[in-house]
Amino acid sequence: MELKTNAALIIIDQQKGILHPRLGRRNNPQAEERIVELLGYWRRTARPVIHVQHLSRSADSVFWPQQSGVEFQDRFQPMTGERLIQKQVPDAFCATGLEAQLREAGIEQLVIVGVATNNSVESTARTAGNLGFEARVVEDACFTFDKADYFGNPHTAEEVHAMSLGNLQGEYATVINSEQIL
Template identity: 35%
Template sequence: MLPLTEKTVLLPVDMQAAFDSAPWPPRWNVNAGSNGLALLDLWRRLGLPIIHVRHDSAEPGSTLRPGLPGNQFRPGFAPKDGEQLVVKSVNSAFIGTDLDLRLRRLGAEDVVVFGISTDMCVSTTIRTGANFGWRMTLVEDACDCFDLPGGDGTVIPARTVHDVHRATLGFEFCKVVKTAELVGSAS
């Protein structure tokens, strides 16, 4: 089991309002939000470090552009006093930010990640973090992703997209756990 210590940093990725409506496609995990909030509550109760990640898009027309309602955090996911925020404009929270430096300054050893979407910003952040030498953990049931178009006019269901990325991440880049495992380990 992953030890929850002051060296275990929680990294919620892109828990933003834009993903809750069009033009974003349907998602699959109705429990991602409640599981993510349970993780935030656990880290806050234990006084462990949290670094929130927000995507500030530079793309014209993006629902994630600063100043638009979609750029805001979903209810309950905004940083609280003393919690850090990393702002990114690409998929990885490590690229073009000082996340690696922040983790080093905290003396971090483990980085626990959840958010939207499993196959894009969560996956890219975990892969980059692992490449940088961090011990990464994916909380798979606190993640969500979208239905995606297949190459032949079909739709790849979001759950399938999630399952494939969870498997590839767990095979090479990180430990994969469920919310209840982390919450139960702290009880």
């Protein structure tokens, strides 16, 4: 893919809480390694990096602000000059000023990574596409968890991940893998 010099890397919810065992079985165990590789590439090429942090409104959430799970994992600590977006709902555009910051900076191409594929990643990518941004979702730099559907049928994290990417592909975003960038 052709990567613009000002393409923004949006890293969603790479906080300590996402590693909590109570969230259950996940897919893409190498996702964080891919995110670290992409982050390194963005930093080396001086492209914009945006860190998205979830501040939950629910006290039983792994992202509740009053405990350590809300903090970024050490390897994803924002560096000076990198943007921080704090959100209270899955969509990183909702009530955060993200769209205005991107427009002001003239950024049109977004590369989205993080967690969870079917939650914050999907909702952010949908909005990005709806707002006219050129959104890319890096499938091997995202992950999710086993989840039952509305009718109670269990689905593996791999199935949930695949369906979420299928929802996005072509309509809201282009799904790619990290090799296509690196």
